[in-house]
Amino acid sequence: MTNSGHTTLHSRAAIVEAVHRSWWNVDRELGVGSELQFVEDGVCVMPALTMRGRSEIAEGYAKRQANGPRLSRHLVSNLVTATTNTDRASATYVLSLFAANGVAPLEVTSPSAICDVEDRFVLTAGGWLIESRRLTAVFVAPGNDSVMLRGRGNR
DSSP states (O other): OGGGTOOOHHHHHHHHHHHHHHHHHHHHSTTTTGGGGEEEEEEEEETTEEEEHHHHHHHHHHHTTTTSOEEEEEEEEEEEEEEEETTEEEEEEEEEEEEEESOSSOOOSSOSEEEEEEEEEEEETTEEEEEEEEEEEEEEOTTOOOTTTTTSSOO
16 A cells, blocks of 8 residues: 555554644644654755754754743644555645744734645654655744744845
């Protein structure tokens, strides 16, 4: 079943878990260790920033904290998975971002951004790791202050 482009139930569950775990890390652990969700030479492409390799990914997420406390919630929806063979898979989904500097509770009127995301995974001895992640901004709030989205649609 994996060669047909459809994931097995076991693989699908593991890939969905990997997607959610990666954003949970950003929201709850401030992105510390987020680079470990990627393969060593993984790539993360965001509208205002491309990070290549684990060290750049770690540095990129560290920049989120440069202006003091940061609160975010990355909400994943419309997630679809597919495998190309037994050790390669993809996940495509919509990411709704709510984020601002400060501590909870913060006021919010709408998402900071809504992005289309495509993750490509490779199966390793440690489980499914992200080989590449590409975010494409679809909607960006005028006041968005995200380091990773800055410069696109929020001038």
